[in-house]
Amino acid sequence: MCNAPDYTIHRHQHHFGWDNSITPIESVSPGSALEFVCMDSSGGQITRYSAAADLSALDFERVNPVNGPIFIDGAEPGDIIKVTIEHFKPSGFGWTANIPGFGLLADQFKDPALVLWDYDPHGMTPAAFGQHGAVPLKPFAGTIGLAPVEQGLHSVVPPRAMGGNLDIRDLSLGSELxxxxxxxxxxxSIGDTHAAQGDGEVCGTAIESQMDVTVKLDLIKQTPLTTPRFTTPGPVTRHLDAKGYDVTTGIGKDLMAGAKAAVSNMVDLLSARHNLNSVEAYMLCSTCGDLRISEIVDMPNWVVSFYFPRIVFE
Incomplete structure (x- = not known):
């Protein structure tokens, strides 16, 4: 259990987009612990009462709010901010959506779809999917980063050299970024909290879930780093490994085409095996299935694999 934070950054203390001219919420000393009361990636627009039809009314100017920014005393270009993930306080509610025009298979799934999730925020037992499935949970913050040097307002959506919308599932409890x-x-700044996600977040959303996050911010002076790196405290897939995996592949000269084929093949497999419609299978893949590059040396064809954990249905 983590100690009480030195600061609390509240829900209303957020911003949209990266801009180094935004006035900091707090100035803190290195070594400070901060609790961030984060919103979900819709900024509260999707609720327990939402339906797929509501996705067409989403205000994308309010998507992906991040809490902050926080000024770390003494930090300057050429330094590193070390972020230690100390605690999550989940809300118990989440959502996954297929948003038209967004996601790896956007050309195949053109209609809106929405899954609402209720889960145990204390025991974090697997969250029910339909009548027969349950997705193991692993909280993390999808967006976590610093301000860019470039002037002006920049979208939160693409990840950047200073972090941002990384959507790395393994930046979970105990990780150091x-x-x-x-x-x-x-x-x-930090936000975009998730209760679970597969590597790739293939439909464009995970189990998007409001939660509080506590991190410690440390300063490492004059140590060049070009892009983020991180360490994990132990095994990263233990919550999914117990029953093994079903795996589909995509093979060809283009990694993106291979990734699409591997996911599409898994959607077909899950739909046939578990009586899911295709968009349900696609969204489920996004919450717990993993895209991997299995082979990238045997030219001219590369192999991309999609791993779906059998524990979800067993």
Missing amino acids: YLPVQVDGGLF
Whole structure:
């Protein structure tokens, strides 16, 4: 259990997009622990009462709010901010959506779809999917980063050299993330919290879930770093490994085409085996299935594999 944080950054203390001219919420000393009361990636627009039809009314100017920014005393370009993930306080509610025009298979899935999730925020037992499935949970923050050196407002959606919308499932409890400082103070922000996600987040959303996150911010002086790196405290897939995996592949000269084929093949497999419609299978893949590059040396064809954990249905 983590100690009480030195600061609390509340829900209303957020911003949209990266901009190094945004006034910091707090200035903190290195070694400070901060609790962030984060919103979900819709900024509260999707609720327990939402339906797929509501996705067409989403205000994308309010998507992916991040709490902050935080000025770290003494941080300057050429330094590193070390972020230690200390605690999550989940809300118990989440959602997964197929948003038209977004996701790896956007050309195949053109209609909106929405799954609402209820889960145990204390025991974090697997969350029910339909009548027969249950997805193991692993909280993490999808968006975590510093301000870029480039002037002006920049979208939160694409990840950047200073972090941002990384959507790395393994940045979970106990992980240590190292971010390159590009501007004085670093200007740290965090949000886009998830209850579970597969590697690839293939439909474009995970189990998007409001939760509180506590992190410790440390400063490492004058240690060049070009892109983020991180360490994990132990095994990263133990919550999924117990029953093994079903795996589909995509093979060809283009990794993106291979990734699409591997996921599409898994959608077909899950639909046939578990009586799911195809968009349900696609969204389920996004919450717990993993895209992997299995082979990238046997030219001219590469192999991309999609691993779906059998524990979800067993």
